[in-house]
Each structure stands twice: as structure tokens, then as C-alpha cells.
Amino acid sequence: MAHTRQGGSTGAGTGGGGVRAFPSRPRRWFDRARELGFRYAxxxxxxxxxxxxxxxxxxxxxxxxxxxxxxxxxxxxxxxxxxxxxxxxxxxxxxxxxxxxxxxxxxxxxxxxxxxxxxxxxxxxxxxxxxxxxxxxxxxxxxxxxxxxxxxxxxxxxxxxxxxxxxxxxxxxxxxxxxxxxxxx
Structure with missing residues (x-):
């Protein structure tokens, strides 16, 4: 699951539309761990x-x-x-x-x-x-x-x-x- 950040400014890595083009690595790990926790609880x-x-x-x-x-x-x-x-x-x-x-x-x-x-x-x-x-x-x-x-x-x-x-x-x-x-x- 990729998380994006909405923002009004454009800049490096945002794809020009204010949306972050790459997911945050720690957030992705946390979400996967949480999903596994729910699945096997x-x-x-x-x-x-x-x-x-x-x-x-x-x-x-x-x-x-x-x-x-x-x-x-x-x-x-x-x-x-x-x-x-x-x-x-x-x-x-x-x-x-x-x-x-x-x-x-x-x-x-x-x-x-x-x-x-x-x-x-x-x-x-x-x-x-x-x-x-x-x-x-x-x-x-x-x-x-x-x-x-x-x-x-x-x-x-x-x-x-x-x-x-x-x-x-x-x-x-x-x-x-x-x-x-x-x-x-």
C-alpha cells in the first residue's frame, strides 16, 4: 500500500502535481506489520x-x-x-x-x-x-x-x-x- 502526501508546492520527487511519487519506507513497513498483526491476531x-x-x-x-x-x-x-x-x-x-x-x-x-x-x-x-x-x-x-x-x-x-x-x-x-x-x- 503506497501512501502519498498531498501538497500545493511542486518540487523534486513530487511529480509536479504536489503528490509524492515514492512511499515512505518506514510507513510501508509499519502498515505491513500491522496488516500481518490483524491477519494472525x-x-x-x-x-x-x-x-x-x-x-x-x-x-x-x-x-x-x-x-x-x-x-x-x-x-x-x-x-x-x-x-x-x-x-x-x-x-x-x-x-x-x-x-x-x-x-x-x-x-x-x-x-x-x-x-x-x-x-x-x-x-x-x-x-x-x-x-x-x-x-x-x-x-x-x-x-x-x-x-x-x-x-x-x-x-x-x-x-x-x-x-x-x-x-x-x-x-x-x-x-x-x-x-x-x-x-x-
């Missing part, structure tokens, strides 16, 4: 949330104690323990109809959201999925945490919102697909 957040959700999902699927209807450390026991303090007890009741399936659904959902976020495929949809998982965990498991800011699910929910709004900018499969569509058009 959400990338660290995408990487963190993507890796965290993939890891959380795989950790749940690998933990046979967690994926059990009852017993210490099981999803069933966790759901029963938070049922009366949850903001949405009907959701906990629904999860308690088949706690193992609920735990597996959460785990696979976290993996899908994490992978989608990392590669930037359907970025807004993946982020919305992450936000909904975080919201459901906040309203059920973390709801009774006091003070509220000690519960990590609310912080994850807030972290997903910029990605819901902005989507997955470059580098992402969404950006690559959009670039190919523009070339064909």
Missing part, C-alpha cells in the same frame, strides 16, 4: 483452544473410569453430584439417562471442535460448537463454583466468542477454499 487463540479441546476429548475417551455410569471419577457420578446445584438441572437429568453416551458425545464433540479450529475448517461453526460445549459445562459442572471466575468453563466460553465472530482467518482451510472460489469466479 487470533491464531494463538485458535491453536490454544484447538489443542486443548482435542486433548480434552482424547483424555476423556482414554479414561475408562470417566466413561462409566457410576463409580468414583465417572461421568455419571459427576452428573449426579452437580444435579442440584446446576443452573439447568433438566440438562443434567437428560445426561443422566445415559451418562456414558453423554460423556462420549462431549469427548467426540471436543475433538471435532478442536480439529476444526486447528485446521480452520468451518471455523465459525467449530467455534460455535466450542462455545456451546463450554456453555453447557459452565451451566452444569462449573455453575456452583464461587467466585464465578474460578470456574474455567466461563473463561473458555468467552475465549470462543471472538472466533465465533471472526471465523478462522489465514492460515486456514476456510481461507484456502475462499481463495480458490475467488479465482474460479
Amino acid at each position: 487470533l491464531l494463538p487463540l485458535r491453536i490454544f483452544l484447538g489443542v486443548t479441546f482435542v486433548y480434552a476429548g482424547l483424555d476423556k475417551l482414554d479414561d475408562k473410569t470417566f466413561l462409566a455410569a457410576q463409580g468414583s471419577g465417572s461421568i455419571g457420578e459427576l452428573m449426579r453430584s452437580v444435579r442440584d446445584t446446576s443452573a439447568v438441572p433438566w440438562l443434567v437429568d437428560r445426561a443422566l439417562t445415559d451418562p456414558v453416551a453423554f460423556g462420549e458425545a462431549i469427548a467426540w464433540g471436543e475433538i471435532a471442535v478442536g480439529v476444526g479450529t486447528l485446521v480452520g475448517l468451518l471455523g465459525r461453526l467449530a467455534a460455535l460448537g466450542g462455545a456451546l460445549i463450554s456453555l453447557s459445562l459452565w451451566l452444569t459442572v462449573s455453575w456452583q463454583t464461587t467466585p464465578y471466575y474460578y470456574g474455567n468453563d466461563l473463561a473458555y466460553l468467552m475465549a470462543w466468542l471472538p472466533l465465533v465472530l471472526a471465523g478462522a482467518a489465514a492460515p486456514s482451510l476456510d481461507a484456502l477454499i475462499a481463495k480458490r472460489r475467488r479465482r474460479r469466479a
Whole structure:
């Protein structure tokens, strides 16, 4: 992006019309750095949330104690323990109809959201999925945490919102697909 300076006088390097014929080098560098900053601003957040959700999902699927209807450390026991303090007890009741399936659904959902976020495929949809998982965990498991800011699910929910709004900018499969569509058009 070239910047020009408007002026009334003519002189060397102005092209005779008062417009500067060459861009200012420091300004060009600053603008490029700023553009790159905007372009990649959400990338660290995408990487963190993507890796965290993939890891959380795989950790749940690998933990046979967690994926059990009852017993210490099981999803069933966790759901029963938070049922009366949850903001949405009907959701906990629904999860308690088949706690193992609920735990597996959460785990696979976290993996899908994490992978989608990392590669930037359907970025807004993946982020919305992450936000909904975080919201459901906040309203059920973390709801009774006091003070509220000690519960990590609310912080994850807030972290997903910029990605819901902005989507997955470059580098992402969404950006690559959009670039190919523009070339064909």
C-alpha cells in the first residue's frame, strides 16, 4: 500500500502535481506489520483452544473410569453430584439417562471442535460448537463454583466468542477454499 502526501508546492520527487511519487519506507513497513498483526491476531487463540479441546476429548475417551455410569471419577457420578446445584438441572437429568453416551458425545464433540479450529475448517461453526460445549459445562459442572471466575468453563466460553465472530482467518482451510472460489469466479 503506497501512501502519498498531498501538497500545493511542486518540487523534486513530487511529480509536479504536489503528490509524492515514492512511499515512505518506514510507513510501508509499519502498515505491513500491522496488516500481518490483524491477519494472525487470533491464531494463538485458535491453536490454544484447538489443542486443548482435542486433548480434552482424547483424555476423556482414554479414561475408562470417566466413561462409566457410576463409580468414583465417572461421568455419571459427576452428573449426579452437580444435579442440584446446576443452573439447568433438566440438562443434567437428560445426561443422566445415559451418562456414558453423554460423556462420549462431549469427548467426540471436543475433538471435532478442536480439529476444526486447528485446521480452520468451518471455523465459525467449530467455534460455535466450542462455545456451546463450554456453555453447557459452565451451566452444569462449573455453575456452583464461587467466585464465578474460578470456574474455567466461563473463561473458555468467552475465549470462543471472538472466533465465533471472526471465523478462522489465514492460515486456514476456510481461507484456502475462499481463495480458490475467488479465482474460479
